[in-house]
Amino acid sequence: MADNGSSVPPITSNSPQHHRRTHSQCPLLQLPAELRMNIYESAFAVTKGATVDLFAAEPLPRGLLLTCHEIYHETIALYKQARQDYWSTTKFFARDLLRAVALSKLPLLQQSTISHITSLELSGVDEEFGSKFEVMYGEGLWQYAEYETPAGPDGGGFGGFELVDSTKYLVLPTKDKRTNTENALLKAGRLTRHINEYTAKPGLCAFVNITGVNEGDRLRVKAYAKTKALSLWELEGVVRYTLPHS
Incomplete structure (x- = not known):
């Protein structure tokens, strides 16, 4: 039978009747x-x-x-x-990691969530050499610390770890991938003297050591670091260059 306009329309998921019933x-x-x-x-x-x-x-x-x-x-x-x-x-951590294990887990993370992280601590222990490594992320900067087991009278360790190195870094893309803002930051002071370009994986990242720079450079770096979000490539770079091998 032809539709004469007087028939009752069916109740669909988008109909007002459906919403009232729900x-x-x-x-x-x-x-x-x-x-x-x-x-x-x-x-x-x-x-x-x-x-x-x-x-x-x-x-x-x-x-x-x-x-x-x-x-x-x-x-x-x-x-x-x-x-x-x-x-x-949230204060995130990942303890007692080996480099290969950490790298295998990185694909589980997403940039859309990692970019909101403001506090992160990674650590690993190299049992062969009696060393412990910690890297702590906060306000856009990384604090790297290395500890070693002191040698006892008999040449062995006597418990605990002793701090042997502590450095604070700003992690940037490699030279060919830096933004104008990042290039201007490096040129504003003498920060180019303190860059380590890592090429173990080409094009990954560069570390700017700000522990020994003057106060003016340090303040500029800290102000910039607070404006940037954590990146997956940055986290991968820190894992590759700080955590111990298996």
């Missing part, structure tokens, strides 16, 4: 909007300053967003902010 069947959506927002904020609460293994990080679950369209639209902004807060306020 709303009436969901107890959560029957609550006042203010109370719902309190529930959402509790569901996405982040423990700021928590200490978490970088390679075992579990960001906020998405289950609540997947319940229905209305809840999704009510919660998506909160969820995105909570995820960013999780990565930016």
Whole structure:
């Protein structure tokens, strides 16, 4: 029979009838909007300053967003902010790493999340040489520290580690990939004297040693470092050039 315009349209997932039915069947959506927002904020609460293994990080679950369209639209902004807060306020670590193990785990990380990290500590132990390495990331800079087991009277170690080197670095792309801002930063002072261009993997990164530079250069570096986000290539470079071999 031809459609004369008087037939009742079917109820689809996009129809007003469907939304009214979903709303009436969901107890959560029957609550006042203010109370719902309190529930959402509790569901996405982040423990700021928590200490978490970088390679075992579990960001906020998405289950609540997947319940229905209305809840999704009510919660998506909160969820995105909570995820960013999780990565930016958590103190991440990865301990007792060997270089090959750490490199094999890097593909598990995503640039979209790693860029929000503000605190990270990596460490590794070279048992053959009795050395321990730590690299700590904060405010865009890396603090590298190397420890060795002191020799005892019989030539062996006598427990614990002794600090033998500590240096702070700004990690930049190699020369052919630097931005105008980064080139200007290096030319503004005498920082080019303190660059180590690493080529173990061509085109990966360069380390600028700021431990021994003058105060003016150091302040410029710190101001710039605070404006940049952590990159996966930067993390890979630090892993390659600081952690011990297997």
